[in-house]
Amino acid sequence: MSGPWREEDLARIATGLFRRRALNCRALAKRLVQAFEGPGRPSSAAVAAFLYEDERLRRAVKRGPIRRREATFTTPVMWPMPGAPEQWALPAIVTPKALADFLGLEMGRLEWLADIQGRNSRASEGPLRHYRYLWRRKRSGEVRVIEVPKATLMCVQRQILNDILNAIPPHEAAHGFRQGRSIRTFAMPHVGQTVVLRMDLRDFFPSVSAARTTALFRVAGYPEPVARLLAGLCTNRVPADAWDDRSCPARGSSMELWRLRKVYASPHLPQGAPTSPALANFAAFRLDARLQALAQSALANYTRYADDLAFSGGPDFARRARRFIDHVGAIAIEEGFAINPRKTRLAHQGRRQVLAGVVVNQRPNTTREDYDRLKATLRNCRDHGPESQNRGGHPDFRAHLAGRIAHVASIHPQRGAKLRAMFEEVHWEGHDPINP
Secondary structure: OOOOOOHHHHHHHHHHHEOOOOOOHHHHHHHHHHHOOOOOOOOHHHHHHHHHHOHHHHHHHHOOOOOEOOOOOOOOOOOOOOOHHHHOOOOOOOOHHHHHHHHOOOHHHHHHHHOOOOOHHHOOOOOOOOEEEEEEEOOOOOEEEEEEEOHHHHHHHHHHHHHOHHHOOOOOOEOOOOOOOOHHHHHHHHOOOOEEEEEEEOOOOOOOEHHHHHHHHHHOOOOHHHHHHHHHHHOEOOOHHHHHOOOOHHHHOHHHHHHHHHHHOOOEOOEOEOOHHHHHHHHOHHHHHHHHHHHHHOOEEEEEEOOEEEEEEOHHHHHHHHHHHHHHHHHHHHOOOOEOHHHOEEEEOOOOOEEOOEEOOOOOEEOHHHHHHHHHHHHHHHHHOHHHHOOOOOOOHHHHHHHHHHHHHHHOHHHHHHHHHHHHOOOOOOOOOOOO
């Protein structure tokens, strides 16, 4: 399973593996390749199931036992899917030991961090757990679970991101979590359109399971044992007792808590791990490709920023938009995601068209409410001191406001300049007045 997946290679490996010549290894290899037609290697479990049910192999076994040779090994190789994955400049890591050396870990520590058996989620709270859990209430009222990896695992994940995942390009329609793209580039194709359709993927990160993450690494060419360890390092399951935390907002709603427990009980991409955004974009590649083709057939534009889907077009798209929503939902389900119907919005030109907080009716702009609220906060900071306005308890309120101003400036430079001037008038204790 670690060698090349070609008929001649499988026949050669099988011939050297078995002692008895009565087994027709060439015919067996041919049946294997035909059973798993398509790019890439099948999983070892799928191959084992095929061999178990293969009638000709069963008849050969009945004639006498088939014994393995003692010292027969297959040299592992990278085997990416044909096409674009063959061009990715990825490090060749073909054994678990090579992965441990690549990450600078001992083999036992690598297996402990990957936690493929799920022991970490059953351990009592303390230093043996790899994640800390934070809870946030969204504007919609739903609960967001932030799974923050501890220092050692965080360093390992950053290395995987920098050396492996950053070499895998996402689909052109993806604008989140990639260099040179932003909320502004996400919104720009939809400026000045007759109708703008906004949709949302529910539980975006938790929808990508450990099995799917393993498949993604195998698409990149890594042998199954290596892919399983890489997936283990990048996924997590929330322990059952984590939901007993008094700070969890879902404790007041039994239905919401039940749903969240179910979603996060299986290994998934954790929101808070540095590898999750890149892997989520990778997992959504087929979704982006299909939605891009669907949008083109409907004479519409399509972009995605994380879990936000945006479509827009002229009068032709406006006439078919309602039916279009059903097609998007069906494609999302087929690709392992789900649409949150509560967040679907269809806005015509006569109404305010907003995408990820950016108004796109005539030009990219921030909403008037957000701009006025930030301006009032800065004015009060100047008149009454910044401590009086830090109602959210931000540890670095100055940096928090500077980031919000930079966000406005990236969308509307003139408004950003006005806010920056107000920011400089605030007396920040211990800081010189400098631009954020």
